[in-house]
Amino acid sequence: xxxxxxxxxxxxxxxxxxxxxRMTIGxxxxxxIQIDNLAVSGExxxxxxxxxxxxxxxxxxxxxxxxxxxxxxxxxxxPDDVVEIGKYKLRYVNEKAGKVSQEEFEKTMVLRAxxxxxxxxxxxxATNTQTDIRGGRPTDxxxxxxxxxxxxxxxxxxxxxxxxxxxKGAADLVNTQTNAGNAQPNAANAPQSPGKNAAEVQMQSGxxxxxxxxxxxxxxxxxxxxxxxPLTTLGKPGMQVAVIARRPQGYxxxxxxxTNFPVVNxxxxxxxxxxxxxxxxxxLAGVKMEFFLKx
Amino acid sequence: xxxxxxxxxxxxHNEDSVNVEADIGLAVLADGMGGYNAGEVASGIATALxxxxxxxxxxxxxxRKPDGANGETAPCALLHxxxxxxxxxxxxxxxxxPQYAGMGTTLVVGLFYDNKVAVAHIGDSRCYRLxxxxxxxxxxxxxxxxxxxxxGLLTKEAARRSQNKNLVTRALGIEVSAAPEVHVHDVRSGxxxxxCSDGLNDMVEDEDIELAVSSLxxxxxxxxxxxxxxxxxxxGRDNVSVVLIKIKKDFPATDGxxxxxxxxxI
Numbered sequence: 001x002x003x004x005x006x007x008x009x010x011x012x013x014x015x016x017x018x019x020x021x022r023m024t025i026g027x028x029x030x031x032x033i034q035i036d037n038l039a040v041s042g043e044x045x046x047x048x049x050x051x052x053x054x055x056x057x058x059x060x061x062x063x064x065x066x067x068x069x070x071x072x073x074x075x076x077x078x079p080d081d082v083v084e085i086g087k088y089k090l091r092y093v094n095e096k097a098g099k100v101s102q103e104e105f106e107k108t109m110v111l112r113a114x115x116x117x118x119x120x121x122x123x124x125x126a127t128n129t130q131t132d133i134r135g136g137r138p139t140d141x142x143x144x145x146x147x148x149x150x151x152x153x154x155x156x157x158x159x160x161x162x163x164x165x166x167x168k169g170a171a172d173l174v175n176t177q178t179n180a181g182n183a184q185p186n187a188a189n190a191p192q193s194p195g196k197n198a199a200e201v202q203m204q205s206g207x208x209x210x211x212x213x214x215x216x217x218x219x220x221x222x223x224x225x226x227x228x229x230p231l232t233t234l235g236k237p238g239m240q241v242a243v244i245a246r247r248p249q250g251y252x253x254x255x256x257x258x259t260n261f262p263v264v265n266x267x268x269x270x271x272x273x274x275x276x277x278x279x280x281x282x283x284l285a286g287v288k289m290e291f292f293l294k295x
Numbered sequence: 296x297x298x299x300x301x302x303x304x305x306x307x308h309n310e311d312s313v314n315v316e317a318d319i320g321l322a323v324l325a326d327g328m329g330g331y332n333a334g335e336v337a338s339g340i341a342t343a344l345x346x347x348x349x350x351x352x353x354x355x356x357x358x359r360k361p362d363g364a365n366g367e368t369a370p371c372a373l374l375h376x377x378x379x380x381x382x383x384x385x386x387x388x389x390x391x392x393p394q395y396a397g398m399g400t401t402l403v404v405g406l407f408y409d410n411k412v413a414v415a416h417i418g419d420s421r422c423y424r425l426x427x428x429x430x431x432x433x434x435x436x437x438x439x440x441x442x443x444x445x446x447g448l449l450t451k452e453a454a455r456r457s458q459n460k461n462l463v464t465r466a467l468g469i470e471v472s473a474a475p476e477v478h479v480h481d482v483r484s485g486x487x488x489x490x491c492s493d494g495l496n497d498m499v500e501d502e503d504i505e506l507a508v509s510s511l512x513x514x515x516x517x518x519x520x521x522x523x524x525x526x527x528x529x530x531g532r533d534n535v536s537v538v539l540i541k542i543k544k545d546f547p548a549t550d551g552x553x554x555x556x557x558x559x560x561i
Contacts, residue, residue: 050439050448050459051458051459052457053457053459076449076453076456109461109462109463110328110399110418110466110469231503231510231511231521237513241513243510243511247524248528254521256511256517257513
């Protein structure tokens with residue numbers, strides 16, 4: 001369960017569990033998270049939650065809402081984001097995204113409407129929502145939506161009961177896309193950051209970055225070819241092609257096509273990938289080249 | 296045609312199931328779900344049953360003729376039919392044997408015929424097409440995230456950071472009837488089709504998938520294992536399966552066409 005930890009001058013005041021689809025933050029007592037301070041507007045901001053994702057929205061407050069030092073109107077909250085309202089800080093903690101058995105909670109589950117059989121469901125529903133959104137208020141198009149668990153008992157539980165909000169949330173937070181974009185700098189912090197980031201982080205931490213090929217013979221002799229992409233192909237299509245894959249463990253060369261296999265340090269490759277070492281000499285389609293690591 | 300499937304770096308079971316039949320131009324990929332080994336059972340039933348039923352149906356059918364009943368082309372009707380059968384069979388197993396209760400599977404099926412491909416899918420297993428070195432997703436996930444993207448709540452980029460990746464809105468074997476989405480696409484020679492489970496596209500950006508399939512299209516088995524490797528290098532949190540189908544040349548329907556299909560695929 002995600003929560004917000006309210007603090008003032010690095011002193012923790014209270015934890016708030018994100019327990020419902022819409023939680024308001026403000027000075028007035030009816031708010032779910034009340035901050036009784038004159039710098040805080042009566043209804044200052046709110047947090048909309050759709051299953052495991054939470055979105056922060058400023059409700060037109062006088063003094064504004066900041067996330068990680070930047071003023072935001074709407075923001076897709078990432079773990080460890082710090083929301084600032086006046087002098088108060090709210091840290092967003094999503095334990096689910098952290099250590100709690102990734103395996104279990106990532107297992108695919110089905111969302112379904114139990115009463116209406118499937119055919120009418122997703123696609124029309126999506127379009128309907130869109131229309132409703134333009135009208136500015138959520139309707140019941142997806143209200144019949146309920147979760148039903150198919151696997152992963154733990155994860156499943158938290159999903160049920162929160163699905164209906166999902167539909168309304170979708171309508172309420174229609175403009176979130178812009179803020180979501182702003183959130184990008186935090187992507188690296190998010191444990192869920194997409195694969196590419198993960199790989200890049202690993203690459204950067206490993207010693208083996210900056211792999212480069214220098215052509216040693218032929219018309220292009222002297223040219224350098226940085227291996228900046230996950231895959232770089234070398235050779236002449238239709239004749240002989242090899243590929244160098246950049247992986248967390250280093251750079252690997254593999255034969256792709258042609259009757260002749262590439263030669264590394266005088267030895268012909270087999271069908272297996274071979275890891276390249278600094279200053280390895282590669283011969284391919286009649287061209288000699290050297291692999292080296294740029295410091 | 297080339298396939299690769301891998302348990303991934305985290306999971307203990309491989310709940311994905313893949314089957315290709317080059318001689319009838321069929322490829323099936325399923326990503327099962329359900330406790331213990333029920334996921335494997337569900338995806339296994341789906342691929343086996345769809346392959347068998349399609350083979351039998353192909354004997355009877357002339358794929359070029361529209362189906363009289365509802366105006367659908369025969370391949371579409373065929374896919375609807377075999378998917379319905381697979382659904383029924385999984386549903387029945389799930390409801391008759393307690394250890395299989397609640398099992399289900401996502402599915403993507405490609406049936407190639409007469410310079411076309413009929414693609415049926417349900418859930419978040421995908422089919423992509425590489426044409427002129429551009430990768431395009433030709434199926435649209437049945438998932439909560441896709442609905443949120445459609446409604447404008449999330450951008451595609453933000454969706455990658457969502458915690459709600461694992462929720463599909465349709466699956467096979469969960470309800471009495473299942474609704475696959477079936478579309479027919481024109482096929483050109485040189486096209487490359489990629490079908491994959493979410494273990495690939497959750498871990499590897501489309502851009503890198505495009506790079507891998509376009510630069511390794513001359514060696515499909517290598518391309519398939521490269522994709523799996525990229526998913527595992529990025530963490531491999533889920534099972535990952537890929538099917539690659541390259542179109543070598545046109546395959547217009549002719550009378551003795553079944554016997555010739557094999558040569559169209561690598």
